[in-house]
Amino acid sequence: MNKLAEWGNQLYTGKRSYPFTQKHRLWFLIAGILMIAAILVPVAKGGFNLGIDFRGGSEFMVSGVQNTQVSVGEDVVKNAADGAEATVTNIAPGTMRVQTDRLSDDQTISVAGELAQAYEVEASEVTSNFIGPTWGQDVSRQALLGLLVFIVLVGLLMAAYFRTWKMSAAAIIGLLVVIIITAGIYSLSGFEITPSAIIGFLTILSYCLYDTVVVFDKVRENTKNFDQQTKRTFQQQVNLAVNQTLVRSINTSVVAVLPVASILFIGSYLLGAGTLKDLSLALFVGIIVSALSTLFVQAPLYYQLRHGDEDVQKHNKKMEALDA
Incomplete structure (x- = not known):
């Protein structure tokens, strides 16, 4: 000192x-x-x-999650959305955010259901919305x-x-x-x-x-x-x-x-x-x-x-x- x-x-x-x-x-x-x-x-x-807020895309929020591994969400999106890439983030205890390029309505429904099964939560715990680039x-x-x-x-x-x-x-x-x-x-x-x-x-x-x-x-x-x-x-x-x-x-x-x-x-x-x-x-x-x-x-x-x-x-x- x-x-x-x-x-x-x-x-x-x-x-x-x-x-x-x-x-x-x-x-x-x-x-x-x-x-x-x-x-x-x-x-x-x-x-x-650029993040989804700047390029636009689909976003899913999964609540009540016990397993917070990001690979789970990435695999779900890849399998359910024809190989689409996803950015998965644990934004809070028990909450996962899954972001990907814009999906069709059918793909959105499919991904939401698969996420609920993969993370072992109720379907109501998964919400989805589309974010525009504007x-x-x-x-x-x-x-x-x-x-x-x-x-x-x-x-x-x-x-x-x-x-x-x-x-x-x-x-x-x-x-x-x-x-x-x-x-x-x-x-x-x-x-x-x-x-x-x-x-x-x-x-x-x-x-x-x-x-x-x-x-x-x-x-x-x-x-x-x-x-x-x-x-x-x-x-x-x-x-x-x-x-x-x-x-x-x-x-x-x-x-x-x-x-x-x-x-x-x-x-x-x-x-x-x-x-x-x-x-x-x-x-x-x-x-x-x-x-x-x-x-x-x-x-x-x-x-x-x-x-x-x-x-x-x-x-x-x-x-x-x-x-x-």
Whole structure:
């Protein structure tokens, strides 16, 4: 514990420093490669794995179940609906949800009866309904609209709060990096895109914004009247700010990731709470990517946007003259 405290103190005082801004080209290259890969993954897989809410289909709910094995429902649908694929989820104790592509009326009746027999419940315990793709399209449209409004408001808010559009631009670009990489990893996992996943994607943007504001607030504090001091260059002041907030960023991320990881790995895989997988995966990946984006993309990018400013260049020449 003392070593961790000493490490944090060294970061804050500048005795120990990690080159976040100095190696910005490397970080940007890595981020660019990850973004390209994240874009290519769904393209190579033929698109995202859309849930029934977005593509439409038939859904069955089976209550009072003792045997909650998903293979039971999958086999029933395959045998009763001419080899149709099904997504079976244990959504609550004793309740199974079976989703498949749209079935005919005869197939729906057949599958419902077979599910009742396979899960050893009364026929009245099995309900079925058809979900049209229109609802999912409306959700997608509203989510996209919400994302655009969020980005615009974030840009205006940060420009007003920090009194510079360059911090706002760096923050928005960082948000886009988080969205693209998180979406790519989500697609790679093969998980379905559901309304819960959309909620998860929108939630991580708020977390990313919070982490960004914490770091940028320290950057603003360190670079205030930077041209009047002769100890560090503008780049070094920005890098010091990132190092000073590194411990806080790590602590915040760990505290946020641990409960989400519990939901994802313990709740979803060990306990079989399948309805939590989509939401928890989006949050788990998004929180980690958000923290990394703030440290390795947004802060170095802000320095790059300010690097060519007249006051920064003038101060750099002043520092070079003093070092000569």
